Amino acid sequence: MSASLSPLPALSHPALEAVEITKRFSGVVANDAVSFSLEPGEIHVLLGENGAGKSTLMNILYGLQKPDQGEIWVGGKAVRLDGPKDAIQQGVVMVHQHFMLVPVFTVLENIVLGVEQTRGQWGQLGVLERAKPARQIQALADQLSLQVDLNAKVGELPVGVQQKVEIIKALYRGARILILDEPTAVLTPTEATELFELLRRLTQQGLSIVLITHKLKECLAIADRISVMRQGKMVGTVYPQQASESLLAEMMVGRKVILQVEKPLMQAGAPVLQTRRLVVWDDRHQPAVNGVDLTVCAGEILGIAGVQGNGQTELSEALTGLRSPAQGQIDILGQDQTGASPRQLIEQGLAHVPEDRGKNGIVKTYSLADNAVLCTYYQPPFAKKGLIRPGAIARQATQLIQEFDIRPANPRVLAGSLSGGNQQKLIMARELSRGAKLLIACQPTRGVDIGAIELIHRRIIAARNQGMGVLLISSELDEILALSDRIAVMYQGKVLETLAIAEATRERLGCLMAGMVQS
Amino acid sequence: MEEITGFLKLALITATPIALGAYAGILSERAGVVNIAIEGMMLTGALVAQLTAMYLYAPLQAAGIPAAEIASLCLGVIAGILAGALLGGLHSITSIRFKADQIISGTVINLLAWGMTGWIYQRWMTATAPTAPGTFPRIPIPGLRQIPVLGDLLFNHQPIVYTMLLLTGVIHYVLFYTPWGLHVRSVGEHPRAADTVGINVERVRYISTIVGGAIAGLAGVWLTLEQVGSFTLRMSAGRGFIALAAMIFGRWTPLGAFGTSLLFGLGTALQIRAASLASASAGLAMIPTQLYQAIPYLLTIIVLAGFGGKATPPAASGQPYEK
Ligand SMILES: Nc1ncnc2c1ncn2[C@@H]1O[C@H](COP(=O)(O)OP(=O)(O)O)[C@@H](O)[C@H]1O
Ligand SMILES: [Mg+2]
Numbered sequence: 141m142s143a144s145l146s147p148l149p150a151l152s153h154p155a156l157e158a159v160e161i162t163k164r165f166s167g168v169v170a171n172d173a174v175s176f177s178l179e180p181g182e183i184h185v186l187l188g189e190n191g192a193g194k195s196t197l198m199n200i201l202y203g204l205q206k207p208d209q210g211e212i213w214v215g216g217k218a219v220r221l222d223g224p225k226d227a228i229q230q231g232v233v234m235v236h237q238h239f240m241l242v243p244v245f246t247v248l249e250n251i252v253l254g255v256e257q258t259r260g261q262w263g264q265l266g267v268l269e270r271a272k273p274a275r276q277i278q279a280l281a282d283q284l285s286l287q288v289d290l291n292a293k294v295g296e297l298p299v300g301v302q303q304k305v306e307i308i309k310a311l312y313r314g315a316r317i318l319i320l321d322e323p324t325a326v327l328t329p330t331e332a333t334e335l336f337e338l339l340r341r342l343t344q345q346g347l348s349i350v351l352i353t354h355k356l357k358e359c360l361a362i363a364d365r366i367s368v369m370r371q372g373k374m375v376g377t378v379y380p381q382q383a384s385e386s387l388l389a390e391m392m393v394g395r396k397v398i399l400q401v402e403k404p405l406m407q408a409g410a411p412v413l414q415t416r417r418l419v420v421w422d423d424r425h426q427p428a429v430n431g432v433d434l435t436v437c438a439g440e441i442l443g444i445a446g447v448q449g450n451g452q453t454e455l456s457e458a459l460t461g462l463r464s465p466a467q468g469q470i471d472i473l474g475q476d477q478t479g480a481s482p483r484q485l486i487e488q489g490l491a492h493v494p495e496d497r498g499k500n501g502i503v504k505t506y507s508l509a510d511n512a513v514l515c516t517y518y519q520p521p522f523a524k525k526g527l528i529r530p531g532a533i534a535r536q537a538t539q540l541i542q543e544f545d546i547r548p549a550n551p552r553v554l555a556g557s558l559s560g561g562n563q564q565k566l567i568m569a570r571e572l573s574r575g576a577k578l579l580i581a582c583q584p585t586r587g588v589d590i591g592a593i594e595l596i597h598r599r600i601i602a603a604r605n606q607g608m609g610v611l612l613i614s615s616e617l618d619e620i621l622a623l624s625d626r627i628a629v630m631y632q633g634k635v636l637e638t639l640a641i642a643e644a645t646r647e648r649l650g651c652l653m654a655g656m657v658q659s
Numbered sequence: 660m661e662e663i664t665g666f667l668k669l670a671l672i673t674a675t676p677i678a679l680g681a682y683a684g685i686l687s688e689r690a691g692v693v694n695i696a697i698e699g700m701m702l703t704g705a706l707v708a709q710l711t712a713m714y715l716y717a718p719l720q721a722a723g724i725p726a727a728e729i730a731s732l733c734l735g736v737i738a739g740i741l742a743g744a745l746l747g748g749l750h751s752i753t754s755i756r757f758k759a760d761q762i763i764s765g766t767v768i769n770l771l772a773w774g775m776t777g778w779i780y781q782r783w784m785t786a787t788a789p790t791a792p793g794t795f796p797r798i799p800i801p802g803l804r805q806i807p808v809l810g811d812l813l814f815n816h817q818p819i820v821y822t823m824l825l826l827t828g829v830i831h832y833v834l835f836y837t838p839w840g841l842h843v844r845s846v847g848e849h850p851r852a853a854d855t856v857g858i859n860v861e862r863v864r865y866i867s868t869i870v871g872g873a874i875a876g877l878a879g880v881w882l883t884l885e886q887v888g889s890f891t892l893r894m895s896a897g898r899g900f901i902a903l904a905a906m907i908f909g910r911w912t913p914l915g916a917f918g919t920s921l922l923f924g925l926g927t928a929l930q931i932r933a934a935s936l937a938s939a940s941a942g943l944a945m946i947p948t949q950l951y952q953a954i955p956y957l958l959t960i961i962v963l964a965g966f967g968g969k970a971t972p973p974a975a976s977g978q979p980y981e982k
Contacts, residue, residue, distance in 0.1 A: 202855075204854070204982075205982070234855070240852035241849070242844075242845050242848045242852055242853075243849070243974070245844075245848070250852075252841075253841060253842075253845055253852070253853070253856050253858070254853070254856030255856070258837070258838060262837075264837060265837050265838075266838070267836055268838055268840075268841060
């Protein structure tokens with residue numbers, strides 16, 4: 141039973157409180173009279189979809205942004221935060237979603253940045269003290285049994301370690317209240333478990349913690365209390381004991397959500413994609429993909445699981461013609477297509493949902509309609525005798541808008557003005573409307589609202605039921621488990637193992653994602 | 660031997676404005692502001708220093724100030740430095756406050772400097788202008804000057820050469836051994852990270868760019884008050900751009916930039932000595948003097964083409980910081 145369930149002593153103040161905070165960005169109300177309260181010693185999870193306003197609220201509590209209205213209370217006193225410096229002084233420290241570490245600095249330099257000690261009387265122009273802070277930091281790390289090399293360059297450390305550096309950095313500043321924004325997004329399941337254990341130890345030492353996430357499972361596992369935000373408003377606060385995944389999902393979205401997708405059994409057909417000993421270099425000429433053999437058959441979904449940065453991006457780029465492989469062979473529909481251009485591949489029957497949709501999926505400054513025919517604009521009926529036929533393009537767009545429920549339902553709006561979910565629906569619509577035989581979908585639901593996730597998942601399954609072969613690359617384990625027929629786990633550029641869905645358990649995948657192969 | 664020391668000394672002297680320009684670039688780029696206006700800042704510094712010294716010389720003499728020559732030269736130095744700092748301020752306001760494209764801002768400042776100096780020169784510094792006080796004398800350092808070879812090479816110079824040598828060490832110390840340096844570099848690498856730990860990104864960028872401008876101004880002062888003794892049109896002659904090459908090849912470090920500047924200094928020394936070399940040997944006389952004059956610029960191209968790509972600039976340089 142968690143401490144916060146027992147009635148609190150009448151005189152104890154919340155550690156941190158936001159009162160009726162409102163924050164507008166040109167047009168968007170990111171926070172609409174939001175109140176939030178963090179009790180001493182609790183882990184309070186802030187849950188909400190992308191764009192719900194979670195980061196904005198926490199940025200305000202950390203002094204990074206100024207609220208338009210509302211008050212901030214720390215330990216029972218109203219405070220004014222003119223910058224992070226003020227928040228840090230109050231013992232409030234935030235660990236951001238994208239780490240705030242300077243890659244070329246050492247661990248030590250990153251930890252002391254902004255709170256340096258000097259020798260002599262010259263203030264900021266005095267000699268930077270290193271030995272003393274190093275001892276203090278080492279003591280902190282030992283106390284929490286964390287291991288870090290203070291002289292290592294941060295950019296060369298794995299993300300899991302970088303996160304520990306962020307936490308030590310917060311504690312070194314005397315944090316009493318720790319705000320973590322989506323801390324598990326970049327971690328393996330094992331690393332996430334380790335992080336949660338560390339957070340527990342911290343609360344036992346008296347810290348209070350706000351943890352932002354959009355993952356339902358981990359939220360139930362770690363929280364003492366859960367507050368849910370939707371579209372800039374605070375929906376409510378619940379105890380995990382009273383909550384379930386479906387209840388939380390409903391609070392997040394505002395309606396009933398079907399978390400499970402129906403997936404009928406299918407007999408896989410002939411291979412539509414095969415790679416042999418594929419080697420692909422990253423931008424620094426290191427092998428990011430290192431000898432990968434994959435087969436995707438018609439009517440099956442092969443999921444590629446793995447923590448971000450284990451070669452998935454380079455693999456997808458090689459398969460879609462955006463990067464030439466260094467070695468090996470790629471067969472698509474039985475033909476050698478190694479080194480083929482994206483257009484050749486598209487004409488062969490490849491559909492591609494890229495990882496970075498803003499960069500490779502749509503042209504933001506083109507209309508929705510033009511984006512709907514990006515791969516086929518030069519073919520009839522969209523072009524005849526070298527001339528574009530806007531009427532045909534508009535008709536196609538209108539039809540796709542209907543089929544995929546893209547909003548706003550206006551073919552003329554700029555694609556860049558659509559929300560992430562609608563951009564992704566547009567890309568899915570375009571790619572699935574061309575009668576392709578192979579779909580390579582990379583992180584298809586990243587940063588997308590739950591409504592769009594439902595639709596995208598149903599569409600991927602439907603395409604597979606109609607005989608399309610699908611390669612699904614995702615770092616969301618839940619997504620991989622929900623959709624795949626077989627699962628390949630990538631680790632450091634290699635496929636460690638390929639499992640049938642029946643034998644793929646969370647634990648087993650978790651181990652593989654961390655590079656542990658069962659003997 | 661004498662020949663060689665003389666040659667090296669000349670290289671060190673001609674390396675001075677290039678090294679100073681490179682330090683100006685290092686300071687602003689390390690803080691994340693690209694500065695291609697060093698050329699214009701130099702030119703302006705040169706003009707303002709000369710103008711000030713020229714117009715104060717006679718009044719100071721008339722007022723019976725003892726060393727009127729030196730006094731007017733010193734006031735010229737201060738004015739030149741301030742002029743550079745002023746342009747640094749202008750560049751930082753457009754780049755930081757108004758978030759303009761820094762290359763365009765730099766180009767505009769260069770054009771402004773070319774135009775303004777030309778106009779002021781025509782209007783106030785030609786035929787009717789008062790007499791100029793000349794250039795700074797050499798100041799041999801007592802004791803050290805007596806060291807054989809090295810004494811003449813290093814300790815028998817005019818003041819700005821010493822200042823350049825001193826600044827090499829000072830900037831290296833500040834950038835790599837002090838909290839301020841850590842702040843400057845963090846702001847140039849990852850401004851948001853700096854902001855989240857309470858560092859005032861804009862303030863650091865302003866200060867770095869303005870101090871950089873002041874140093875670029877000093878580089879210009881060297882041209883008029885230490886080298887030539889008068890101003891001529893566009894006399895910076897691309898040194899501000901060569902300085903940027905030295906900064907890049909020196910990997911944005913003062914020590915590296917100093918070394919590279921010496922290389923350019925050797926090139927320039929070669930160019931200056933070309934005439935005497937040509938008269939010394941018939942073979943060398945075959946080479947047209949224009950080729951010698953092109954040496955520093957050729958070096959720049961070779962350095963940038965050969966090594967520029969491999970050097971990584973501060974990650975956030977050139978990007979305005981959006982909260
Ligand atoms: N600096 C900003 N400028 C304009 N709009 C912003 C800014 N920051 C956030 N927003 C908008 O505010 C809303 C909430 O964003 P955010 O707080 O980041 O959500 P979350 O962290 O819950 O995903 C979104 O619609 C987002 O586009
Ligand atoms: Mg967020």
